Amino acid sequence: MIVSTAKAQRGALLILALTLLLAASQFITKSWAAGAIAVGKCGAYGQAFDYPAEDAARIAALKQCKGQCTAVTMKRACAALAIDLKNPCGAHGYAVKPKISSSLNAATRKCYEFGGKECVIRAWACDARG
Structure with a gap:
């Protein structure tokens, strides 16, 4: 042929x-695989995902969060924040894991470990990979 x-x-x-x-x-x-979740008092939060760099994502998440907040960055992963539904100003937990299911479970578990009675997911975000 x-x-x-x-x-x-x-x-x-x-x-x-x-x-x-x-x-x-x-x-x-x-x-574009960087993100962040900012955590503050009484359930305050901010989130950013799919940013070109972790610093840019951290700044964006902190801008959304009210009050004094700290940010946790993620790269090709997911982050989640859980708070105590009965006392939003009390126990909370957050986690960064490769998959959304792992981060949701870990954040909820941390909330209970810190004394939460009815822990629920308040916020979550995944970047390009997660």
């Missing part, structure tokens, strides 16, 4: 275009 030069060139160009598209999508996903 003989393939014409024109068909071979078109096939090569198609493969090159698909390769470049795949490479570009990987670059975008990896470069």
Whole structure:
């Protein structure tokens, strides 16, 4: 079977275009894969995800949080915050894990460990990967 030069060139160009598209999508996903969750008193929180850098995500999350807050950053992961429903100003817990289910479970567990009686998820965020 003989393939014409024109068909071979078109096939090569198609493969090159698909390769470049795949490479570009990987670059975008990896470069926008930072996030943060800010935690404050009485259930205050802020969240940011899919930022180009962890510092930018941390600043964005802190801007959303009311009062004195601290931020936890994540890269290609998920973060969650759990508070005590009966006493929002009391016990809370937060966690950063590779998958959303793990971060939700860990945050809730931490809330109970710190004395929470009815711990519920207040906020969560995942970046590009999580």
